[in-house]
Amino acid sequence: MLRQYELVDRVLDYDPQADEALLNRAYVFSVNAHGTQKRASGDPYFSHPIEVAGILTELHLDDETIATAILHDTVEDTVATIEEIEKLFGPAVARLVDGVTKLSKIEAQTENERAAENLRKFLLAMSDDIRVLLVKLADRLHNMRTLHYIPNPDKRRRIARETMDIYAPLAERIGMYEFMKEMQTLAFKELEPEAYDSINKRLLQLKEGGGDRIAKIGSGLKLLLSRHGIDADISGREKHPYSIWKKMAERHISFEQLSDIMAFRAIVPSEEACYQTLGVIHRRWPMVPGRFKDYISTPKRNGYRSLHTSVIHADNTRVEVQIRTGEMHEEAELGLAAHWAYKQDKVRPETQVSWIRDLVEILDNAESPEELLEHTRMAMYQDRIFAFTPKGELHQLPKGATPIDFAYAVHTDLGDQAVGAKINGRVVPLKTSIENGDQVQILRSKAQEPQTNWLSFAITGKARAAIRRHLRHKEREETQSLGRKIYDEIVQRLPAPLAADAIDAALKRLKLADEAALMEAIARRRITDAEVMEALMPGSASAAKAREMPLQTSAISIKGLTPGVAFDLAECCHPVPGDRIVGLRRPNEGIEVHTINCPRLAESDDADWVDLAWGDKTEGATARISVEVKNEPGALGVIATIIGAQKANIVNMRLDNRDTGFHTNTIDVEVHDLHHLTRLIAALRAADAVSVVERV
Numbered sequence: 001m002l003r004q005y006e007l008v009d010r011v012l013d014y015d016p017q018a019d020e021a022l023l024n025r026a027y028v029f030s031v032n033a034h035g036t037q038k039r040a041s042g043d044p045y046f047s048h049p050i051e052v053a054g055i056l057t058e059l060h061l062d063d064e065t066i067a068t069a070i071l072h073d074t075v076e077d078t079v080a081t082i083e084e085i086e087k088l089f090g091p092a093v094a095r096l097v098d099g100v101t102k103l104s105k106i107e108a109q110t111e112n113e114r115a116a117e118n119l120r121k122f123l124l125a126m127s128d129d130i131r132v133l134l135v136k137l138a139d140r141l142h143n144m145r146t147l148h149y150i151p152n153p154d155k156r157r158r159i160a161r162e163t164m165d166i167y168a169p170l171a172e173r174i175g176m177y178e179f180m181k182e183m184q185t186l187a188f189k190e191l192e193p194e195a196y197d198s199i200n201k202r203l204l205q206l207k208e209g210g211g212d213r214i215a216k217i218g219s220g221l222k223l224l225l226s227r228h229g230i231d232a233d234i235s236g237r238e239k240h241p242y243s244i245w246k247k248m249a250e251r252h253i254s255f256e257q258l259s260d261i262m263a264f265r266a267i268v269p270s271e272e273a274c275y276q277t278l279g280v281i282h283r284r285w286p287m288v289p290g291r292f293k294d295y296i297s298t299p300k301r302n303g304y305r306s307l308h309t310s311v312i313h314a315d316n317t318r319v320e321v322q323i324r325t326g327e328m329h330e331e332a333e334l335g336l337a338a339h340w341a342y343k344q345d346k347v348r349p350e351t352q353v354s355w356i357r358d359l360v361e362i363l364d365n366a367e368s369p370e371e372l373l374e375h376t377r378m379a380m381y382q383d384r385i386f387a388f389t390p391k392g393e394l395h396q397l398p399k400g401a402t403p404i405d406f407a408y409a410v411h412t413d414l415g416d417q418a419v420g421a422k423i424n425g426r427v428v429p430l431k432t433s434i435e436n437g438d439q440v441q442i443l444r445s446k447a448q449e450p451q452t453n454w455l456s457f458a459i460t461g462k463a464r465a466a467i468r469r470h471l472r473h474k475e476r477e478e479t480q481s482l483g484r485k486i487y488d489e490i491v492q493r494l495p496a497p498l499a500a501d502a503i504d505a506a507l508k509r510l511k512l513a514d515e516a517a518l519m520e521a522i523a524r525r526r527i528t529d530a531e532v533m534e535a536l537m538p539g540s541a542s543a544a545k546a547r548e549m550p551l552q553t554s555a556i557s558i559k560g561l562t563p564g565v566a567f568d569l570a571e572c573c574h575p576v577p578g579d580r581i582v583g584l585r586r587p588n589e590g591i592e593v594h595t596i597n598c599p600r601l602a603e604s605d606d607a608d609w610v611d612l613a614w615g616d617k618t619e620g621a622t623a624r625i626s627v628e629v630k631n632e633p634g635a636l637g638v639i640a641t642i643i644g645a646q647k648a649n650i651v652n653m654r655l656d657n658r659d660t661g662f663h664t665n666t667i668d669v670e671v672h673d674l675h676h677l678t679r680l681i682a683a684l685r686a687a688d689a690v691s692v693v694e695r696v
Contacts, residue, residue: 001047002054004028010057011066018063026067026089033078041149048142049073055138059334065131068096072135075101099132100139133170137179140167144186160190175302175335181240188242199241202255206238214238214262217313221264221281221321228280233267260288260310260318267329271296274323278307281321285311288318296328298386301396304332385436397460403430404454407442408463415466417444431457449474452628452692475685475692476520482682483519489675490522490532494540506535524686557615558583558593567591569621573598574696576621578674583610620672622651627684628664628692635689636665642687643669646680662691 002010004027011018030046037045053069067089074080075097082101086094144163150156164187171179189196207213214236222234238261247258268277274296291310299305307323324332385399387406395409403423408415420443421428427443434440450470458464491498499505503515510527512518521527533540560583561567567583573595575581580596584604591610594601601609629635643650652668671677677695684693 001043002050007050007053007057007066007070010054011063014057014060015063018066022063022067022089022093023070026070026093029080029088030070030074033074033080035078037077039146039149040151041146045073045077048146051142052135052138055141056134059134061131061134064092064096065134067093068100068131069135069138071097072100072139096129096131096135099129100135130174133174137167137171137176141179141183144183147186147190156190160187163187164191171335173302175300175304175332177335178333179335181243184242185240188245192245195245196241199244199255203238203241203244203261206261214264217262217319218264221266224284225266225268225277225280228276230268230273230277230280232273232277234264235267236262236264239263260320262317263320263322265329266321266323267326268323269325271325274307274325277323278309281309281311281323285313285319287311291320296324298394302335304335306332385434387434387437388439390439390441397434400459401434402432402457402459403428403434403440403442404458404467405460405463406434406440407444408458408460408466410442412466414442414444415463416450416470417446417448418442419445419448430454471692479523479685480516480519482678483521483523485678486522486529486682487519487532490529491536493529494533494537496537496540498536502536506532509535523682525683526686558612559615560610560612561591567593570594570598570600572600574622574624574668576623576671576674576677577614578677581612581614583612585610620670620676622668623671623677624666624668624696625677625681625684626656626664626666626692626694626696627690628662630689630691631663632689638687638689639665639667639684642683643667643680646676646683648676648680666696 004024007027008020008023011023012020027050030049034044034046034049039045039048049070049072052072053066056066056069071080071085071089071093075082075085082094082098085097140163143159147156147159150159163183168180168183168187171177171183218234218236222232225232225234244255244258244261247253248255266277268274288310291308293308295304295306295308305324305328308320309323310318310320313319385397385401387395387397387401389395389410393410395406397405397409403421404415404418406421407418418430421430421432422441422443423432423434423438425439450467452471454467455464458467503518507514507518510518510521510531512521518532522532558567558581568591569575570584570592575593575595581593582596582598582601583591583593584601586592591612593612627639629639640650649670650667651670654666656664656666669677669680671680681693681695684690
């Protein structure tokens with residue numbers, strides 16, 4: 001453990017203007033607050049926050065961040081309070097400590113919920129001050145270094161899996177690659193101990209068998225560059241075990257088949273020298289096709305800049321070389337932390353944190369922890385491509401992104417109104433995959449709105465969250481409209497007119513907040529007709545029986561037809577009694593009955609229309625509905641049970657679309673009338689297994 005003077009001296013070495021008194025007070029306060037507390041290793045607990053602070057000194061962070069690291073567990077694990085921290089160390093440190101403390105208070109029921117809630121608090125705190133994230137990442141790194149002291153193997157695996165799924169990708173996203181690699185290595189050691197030991201053993205054998213190949217290749221590379229007048233600092237290493245294991249798994253190959261285990265870094269004086277170095281290396285050794293990446297002209301989303309190439313060295317050995325300047329190297333090592341180092345102005349660079357804003361927007365739109373985790377994992381793990389607007393604005397997207405993803409990346413309104421796209425001047429469907437370097441123009445219409453099927457090809461978390469938000473809002477509106485129709489019918493069955501304050505009184509009796517809540521409860525069948533009647537007019541339910549319409553035995557009766565003229569109910573719109581209807585004359589075939597809003601009517605001449613109305617007697621009709629249900633055992637059984645319970649009859653059912661989570665069924669169902677169909681749709685929408693129900 002670092003002694004007090006050692007920690008303070010470390011900070012003063014890179015920041016002579018640091019507040020030495022602040023650091024000393026924080027150290028003493030933390031030691032006294034934690035007192036005799038012990039860690040699983042048996043070490044005094046205060047050794048942990050001191051080591052976390054030591055990790056952050058390696059990033060050359062400011063004195064407030066170092067003090068926060070020293071104090072980060074005092075509020076959670078001791079009697080200290082935020083008010084006390086603010087009084088002793090100032091509001092800035094108190095705010096940071098409070099942010100870190102909030103991240104640690106995780107209470108959840110399932111693994112997914114626990115991880116997602118952790119991530120939710122993480123990002124919300126991070127959007128306020130990125131230093132909270134830096135402290136938490138250092139906290140997690142030190143906990144991983146001491147993970148082996150925890151006796152419970154299940155707890156060790158849970159922490160390792162969480163580190164691999166959330167903390168390491170976040171470290172990568174903000175450019176802290178050394179943090180990422182160490183976290184991955186330590187988590188890999190816990191999660192796959194046999195694979196970890198096997199790869200380390202192979203690496204050791206490789207070193208012993210080939211001599212110091214890294215030193216030889218490195219010195220040869222330095223000599224080559226110096227002959228061309230380039231002063232380069234060369235370093236080399238084997239790739240870390242998790243990276244090797246991941247490549248073996250992705251390529252389905254053995255360790256012996258891997259040819260790119262060694263990686264070298266060339267630090268050169270200028271950006272111009274980077275490209276000069278690249279040319280010298282490519283002239284000396286053959287380049288591996290497809291392995292060159294120019295992150296200088298097009299930096300990664302986290303600001304990372306470097307040239308990457310792989311060449312075939314002696315003995316057909318593939319060697320990866322990264323070329324960068326000293327400034328680029330510092331940013332690559334420290335990532336976003338470089339912008340909080342003591343010499344910076346403590347202003348978050350906008351280009352570095354645009355991805356944070358995207359994730360915070362996802363947080364606002366995600367309805368469940370699992371949905372949140374799905375979106376944020378998408379945002380963090382996928383490879384990126386670059387696409388341009390017609391004005392030349394550059395947007396980074398995950399590989400496989402479509403114009404819908406691009407539109408939402410530009411602006412939510414553009415995504416909502418997208419009707420098509422042009423890629424490199426050619427009109428394409430919205431589900432077309434965008435390639436690296438494409439120019440994308442979004443075609444829009446104010447009449448457009450997000451469609452359910454967009455979810456089948458939108459892949460960015462931001463796009464999927466916005467689409468789902470709109471669909472949920474639309475469903476709520478439709479549900480309330482449906483509830484209003486049922487409510488109006490209930491009111492008509494009351495024995496007397498409603499009093500002026502009847503609705504307010506009913507809301508109080510039913511314990512509902514407002515009329516919108518009442519209409520939704522009616523539509524979702526959370527309350528019965530009788531309960532609504534009683535709430536509106538006590539005693540009315542017993543005076544007026546709820547109507548249950550038996551099927552009539554007589555034929556369908558339609559007013560407005562010439563006696564003897566044959567008619568059919570149109571297959572395109574499936575009218576049912578209660579719909580407003582129009583007849584369409586067909587030569588030598590009689591009359592085809594359509595709903596008033598059927599698109600087919602627009603294709604016909606007005607002279608062929610016949611005004612019609614339903615007669616007094618009908619035997620019902622066949623309606624067509626589309627039902628999207630969860631792809632889980634028993635879901636269709638639930639649908640059939642609901643339809644039967646509503647005294648409707650399934651005539652035909654077909655599966656139209658199946659994806660990973662849901663499948664869509666088109667169902668022809670016999671109903672009495674529009675009122676009966678409305679009730680059936682409401683009952684289906686209330687089922688947990690059902691996602692969307694629409695009349696077709």
